Amino acid sequence: MCSLALVPADYTQMKINQMENKTMEGLQIVVCGTLVPDPLQTLEPVTTPTGPGLKNETMLPSVLDPWAAHSLYEAANLAKKVPGSKVYLVSLGPKAKLQQLMMTVAQKVPFELVAIDGTAGGFTDAMEVAKTLATAIEAIPGLDKTRLLVFGGCASASRDAGVTMQLIGEQLGITDQFVGVDEISMSDDGSFSVLERIEGGQYLASTCAGAPAVLAWATGSLPEPPNNPQVGMANMRFVMPALQKAQPAAVGVGGINFEKSEVPAQKRATRIVKDVSADVIAAEIVEWIKG
Amino acid sequence: MSTVERMKMEADIVCVGFGPATAGFLTTLTRALLKEDGSPAFESKVMPGMPLQIMCYERADDIGFGVSGVVTKGAFIKASFPDKDLTKEIPNAVAASDEKVAYLFDYLGVSQRDTGTKFVDAVFKGGRFFMGKCPEAAELPWIPPFLRKEGGIVMSIGSFISWVGAELMSSGLVQIWPGTPVSEPVFEGDKVVGVRLVDQGVDLQGNPDPATFMPGMDVHAPLVVVGDGPVGSVGRKLDDHFGLPEGNHQHDWAVGMKAVIELPESCTLKPGTVIHTLGYPEQEIFGFMYVYPDRTASLGIFVPSWFDSPVRTTYTYLQHWMQHPYIWRHIEGGRLRSWGAKSLQESGVRGEPYLTGDGYVRIGEGSGTTNVLTNSGVDEAWHSGVLLAEGVIDLLQRGETFTKANLDATYVRRRREDKLNADLQKAKRARDGFQDGFFKGMMGTGMTGMTNGAMNVSSQSRPPSQRIKTLLETFAGRISEEDLAAAVAQCAKDKQPLHDTLMVLAGWPEIKMDGELLMSHQDVLFKGGKVQAAGGFANHVTFAHPEICRTCKERTCIEICSAQAIMPGEEGEPPEFDREKCIHCGACVWSCSKALPKDPEKSNVLFGAGSGGLHSNEN
Numbered sequence: 001m002c003s004l005a006l007v008p009a010d011y012t013q014m015k016i017n018q019m020e021n022k023t024m025e026g027l028q029i030v031v032c033g034t035l036v037p038d039p040l041q042t043l044e045p046v047t048t049p050t051g052p053g054l055k056n057e058t059m060l061p062s063v064l065d066p067w068a069a070h071s072l073y074e075a076a077n078l079a080k081k082v083p084g085s086k087v088y089l090v091s092l093g094p095k096a097k098l099q100q101l102m103m104t105v106a107q108k109v110p111f112e113l114v115a116i117d118g119t120a121g122g123f124t125d126a127m128e129v130a131k132t133l134a135t136a137i138e139a140i141p142g143l144d145k146t147r148l149l150v151f152g153g154c155a156s157a158s159r160d161a162g163v164t165m166q167l168i169g170e171q172l173g174i175t176d177q178f179v180g181v182d183e184i185s186m187s188d189d190g191s192f193s194v195l196e197r198i199e200g201g202q203y204l205a206s207t208c209a210g211a212p213a214v215l216a217w218a219t220g221s222l223p224e225p226p227n228n229p230q231v232g233m234a235n236m237r238f239v240m241p242a243l244q245k246a247q248p249a250a251v252g253v254g255g256i257n258f259e260k261s262e263v264p265a266q267k268r269a270t271r272i273v274k275d276v277s278a279d280v281i282a283a284e285i286v287e288w289i290k291g
Numbered sequence: 292m293s294t295v296e297r298m299k300m301e302a303d304i305v306c307v308g309f310g311p312a313t314a315g316f317l318t319t320l321t322r323a324l325l326k327e328d329g330s331p332a333f334e335s336k337v338m339p340g341m342p343l344q345i346m347c348y349e350r351a352d353d354i355g356f357g358v359s360g361v362v363t364k365g366a367f368i369k370a371s372f373p374d375k376d377l378t379k380e381i382p383n384a385v386a387a388s389d390e391k392v393a394y395l396f397d398y399l400g401v402s403q404r405d406t407g408t409k410f411v412d413a414v415f416k417g418g419r420f421f422m423g424k425c426p427e428a429a430e431l432p433w434i435p436p437f438l439r440k441e442g443g444i445v446m447s448i449g450s451f452i453s454w455v456g457a458e459l460m461s462s463g464l465v466q467i468w469p470g471t472p473v474s475e476p477v478f479e480g481d482k483v484v485g486v487r488l489v490d491q492g493v494d495l496q497g498n499p500d501p502a503t504f505m506p507g508m509d510v511h512a513p514l515v516v517v518g519d520g521p522v523g524s525v526g527r528k529l530d531d532h533f534g535l536p537e538g539n540h541q542h543d544w545a546v547g548m549k550a551v552i553e554l555p556e557s558c559t560l561k562p563g564t565v566i567h568t569l570g571y572p573e574q575e576i577f578g579f580m581y582v583y584p585d586r587t588a589s590l591g592i593f594v595p596s597w598f599d600s601p602v603r604t605t606y607t608y609l610q611h612w613m614q615h616p617y618i619w620r621h622i623e624g625g626r627l628r629s630w631g632a633k634s635l636q637e638s639g640v641r642g643e644p645y646l647t648g649d650g651y652v653r654i655g656e657g658s659g660t661t662n663v664l665t666n667s668g669v670d671e672a673w674h675s676g677v678l679l680a681e682g683v684i685d686l687l688q689r690g691e692t693f694t695k696a697n698l699d700a701t702y703v704r705r706r707r708e709d710k711l712n713a714d715l716q717k718a719k720r721a722r723d724g725f726q727d728g729f730f731k732g733m734m735g736t737g738m739t740g741m742t743n744g745a746m747n748v749s750s751q752s753r754p755p756s757q758r759i760k761t762l763l764e765t766f767a768g769r770i771s772e773e774d775l776a777a778a779v780a781q782c783a784k785d786k787q788p789l790h791d792t793l794m795v796l797a798g799w800p801e802i803k804m805d806g807e808l809l810m811s812h813q814d815v816l817f818k819g820g821k822v823q824a825a826g827g828f829a830n831h832v833t834f835a836h837p838e839i840c841r842t843c844k845e846r847t848c849i850e851i852c853s854a855q856a857i858m859p860g861e862e863g864e865p866p867e868f869d870r871e872k873c874i875h876c877g878a879c880v881w882s883c884s885k886a887l888p889k890d891p892e893k894s895n896v897l898f899g900a901g902s903g904g905l906h907s908n909e910n
Binding site for chain 1: 298300348352353354355356382383450453456457460461463466467468469470471488491492503505508510585628629813817818821823825827869872906907908909
């Protein structure tokens with residue numbers, strides 16, 4: 001995280017969304033996030049009868065997409081600070097795999113799951129995914145867009161189109177969108193300020209008069225919460241019914257052709273060192289890359 | 292830490308560890324939890340009006356992580372799924388077909404072979420012309436019935452457990468929580484009233500970090516089902532509390548180290564092929580190769596506790612075994628996909644602990660279910676869970692409580708009357724001969740197997756710590772005393788284990804890494820095992836008496852460590868443990884050459900509940 005430290009100079013102040021100020025109510029924070037194959041696994045692209053996929057994909061262990069996971073932790077943290085708030089996790093993925101993933105994710109922070117049964121292999125069109133997620137968000141009982149913040153990752157570890165969150169916002173008619181977010185600070189009146197990553201290691205600091213808004217998160221600043229069995233038990237009251245209710249979604253089933261897919265070549269010579277300065281390690285890596 | 296205020300939760304049944312035994316237990320139990328109309332068959336005692344609250348806590352970060360490929364007859368497992376063809380249900384499973392047992396010759400002439408083994412070498416070399424043609428090995432023309440796996444299944448236990456877990460969780464009747472190590476049983480006198488989860492937000496020594504400290508929760512339940520394997524923290528603490536029944540011991544162990552390999556296109560082995568090897572890289576080390584569908588194979592070796600050398604790095608031996616011409620011809624040009632290791636409790640039924648007590652019950656490998664004659668453990672562990680479930684259902688239906696007497700009258704009675712126990716009793720003495728070496732061990736296993744346990748070879752059993760040789764004894768005649776002392780000193784200075792250096796000095800060739808099949812130990816940890824560990828947990832490997840470690844010359848814990856997580860520290864100091872690398876195989880516990888001063892049955896290595904480890908379910 002040190003390379004992502006706040007840069008105080010040279011940022012632009014923006015004031016957008018001239019909604020009238022109001023006293024803050026509890027937020028409805030909807031986090032869009034699903035599973036990706038555990039990036040540590042041996043991932044090998046293959047062509048399947050239904051299009052591109054990964055070898056042994058059904059067997060691969062899954063994790064919550066890391067960027068989406070950061071946004072979930074930030075959402076929970078924000079909900080804790082704003083009384084009356086609630087976090088929803090909207091997940092589009094194969095039902096059985098979502099179920100297994102939830103046994104880990106549900107122990108982290110409190111949320112209510114909205115599950116959609118469909119492929120999460122990454123070989124999908126960002127627009128069809130966005131439409132599916134937006135439809136699911138619109139269907140959340142009691143949804144109040146004046147209190148709605150839509151969270152998600154600005155990227156995905158599965159296949160990074162980088163536009164899904166913006167497209168969800170468009171589908172929901174939300175025009176205040178922030179991409180590459182690392183921090184949100186709420187004011188008592190419901191307005192909030194956001195730090196977005198921009199080029200050159202700097203941040204764009206913005207203020208927004210209030211919900212609704214879309215925040216596509218970078219990494220935020222929170223560590224992964226420990227597994228808390230009580231949180232898990234509380235979440236399970238919603239997880240199993242949500243999975244049972246999950247409707248199939250027609251994503252990744254045609255209409256788009258992938259000509260080629262590949263994973264980056266790996267060159268590996270692992271050595272674990274501790275108590276060595278970053279400079280020494282960097283110099284060694286440079287030498288190693290030079291070969 | 293006893294004064295820490297802990298959150299408390301109530302459940303009806305809490306299970307520790309989600310391996311084959313607990314999977315068998317929950318599969319059988321959940322089928323009885325609903326009436327025909329879909330309403331709960333039993334009401335929760337702790338949450339009146341609700342169905343039974345059943346929790347299972349698994350240490351690994353996901354279910355199915357860190358276990359291994361097997362061939363099993365699977366008769367008990369199949370009986371639990373009479374309407375299903377498991378080879379079609381479980382990913383990558385296949386029916387066992389072509390079985391081979393191969394005696395590998397020491398083609399390099401570098402292994403340690405005693406007189407008996409040299410005799411066996413001569414017999415096989417003389418007889419090889421009557422056996423299958425293969426390089427530097429002789430395939431047995433006939434496999435004894437007790438070793439055959441015909442009709443069985445070749446499968447990845449990771450895939451199997453993931454599959455069963457998904458089936459169970461989709462029922463909504465049980466919750467299986469991975470990434471949740473259980474520290475210990477909670478006692479009230481001799482009664483077990485629940486379990487305590489490990490503390491989080493602590494430093495490596497267990498001291499709380501005020502900002503993040505989350506004391507491990509106490510989960511109370513009328514029944515605690517302990518299926519946490521041979522080195523599980525709860526099982527070990529129960530043994531510490533109650534001891535073992537008179538006459539039982541847990542002296543026999545092995546570490547199984549395995550890899551999943553993508554076979555080269557040239558490989559002609561058919562899916563379902565089962566190969567077992569003996570004789571190489573050391574006479575004490577056994578190997579196996581099971582071929583999955585889709586050109587992959589699970590292969591590996593077992594290093595047993597009766598291999599008396601203190602220098603016993605399984606990974607290096609695995610690499611030498613893989614390069615034996617008999618194996619290498621099949622895998623050369625392939626690619627390692629996954630890797631892992633685990634300890635096997637090989638005392639079998641002789642290592643059986645007290646199976647029940649007030650409020651708790653033991654199942655699976657840690658309860659002595661491994662059949663040491665047929666080399667089978669998964670099916671037996673599963674079945675012990677099934678038998679427990681039948682007993683628990685019986686008690687629930689009668690409204691009885693989970694006292695020792697009631698559990699004995701239901702579960703233990705079923706277990707004693709079952710074929711499982713009859714087979715375990717026949718196998719009880721099958722490995723005794725190995726206490727006196729490979730040759731006598733093979734004779735003993737053959738005798739036990741061919742006579743159905745009626746005749747056995749006798750020997751005196753000792754805990755591993757009492758049989759590990761010194762370095763001098765191990766390398767006498769192969770490395771001079773001066774060279775040995777110089778190598779030991781250099782390794783200590785470099786903070787490196789002894790094994791690779793001493794093996795090269797003793798004549799073994801250096802491993803030529805290719806980055807695909809043969810890679811460094813650190814690479815196999817991360818490329819193969821995908822090992823990782825979240826922060827905020829204490830070290831789970833510690834030394835009871837560090838002063839003993841300071842004087843220890845063998846330091847077998849370092850040499851056996853499957854993951855180089857235990858490494859030499861500063862000279863004259865105890866070894867250092869790096870929890871981020873540990874794969875929780877537990878081999879350090881039984882490989883320690885130093886017994887506790889007050890208890891010769893226990894070693895100086897303490898192995899507690901830890902988080903993290905392998906992240907691969909392909910094994």
